[in-house]
Amino acid sequence: MSILEIIQDLCAKKGINPSKLEMELGFGKGAIYKWDKNSPSVDKIQKVADYFNVSTDYLLGRTEIKDTSGIKTLAAHRLDGYDKPLTDDEVIAVNAFLEAYRKGKQSKKD
Structure with a gap:
C-alpha cells in the first residue's frame, strides 16, 4: 500500500x-x-x-504494526543481531519477559 x-x-x-x-x-x-x-x-x-x-x-508501509506504545514497539521491531521480524509467539514471549522484569524491579523498590 x-x-x-x-x-x-x-x-x-x-x-x-x-x-x-x-x-x-x-x-x-x-x-x-x-x-x-x-x-x-x-x-x-x-x-x-x-x-x-x-x-x-x-x-510508510514498513510495518503492519500500528501500536507504538512501549513494550509492543520493542517487541515488534528487529532486535540487535536478529535479522528476521519477530513471530507473534516471540512478541508474546518478549512482552511476558519485560512484564516479569518490571514486576521484579518494582518489588525491589518496595
Whole structure:
C-alpha cells in the first residue's frame, strides 16, 4: 500500500476524509493527495502519525504494526543481531519477559 492508501484507510476508520485531516493538521488543500506522486516532508509524516497514534514506519508501509506504545514497539521491531521480524509467539514471549522484569524491579523498590 502507498502512504496515500494507508492514510485513506486510517481516515475511513476514523470517519473522516483526507481533506478534513489536512484542515485539522494545517496542511494545504490537496496536500495529502499529492503524496501519491511526491514524497512528503518528515515533519508532515510525523504529524499524521501522531494524529492517528501510529508509527511513521506504519505510514510508510514498513510495518503492519500500528501500536507504538512501549513494550509492543520493542517487541515488534528487529532486535540487535536478529535479522528476521519477530513471530507473534516471540512478541508474546518478549512482552511476558519485560512484564516479569518490571514486576521484579518494582518489588525491589518496595
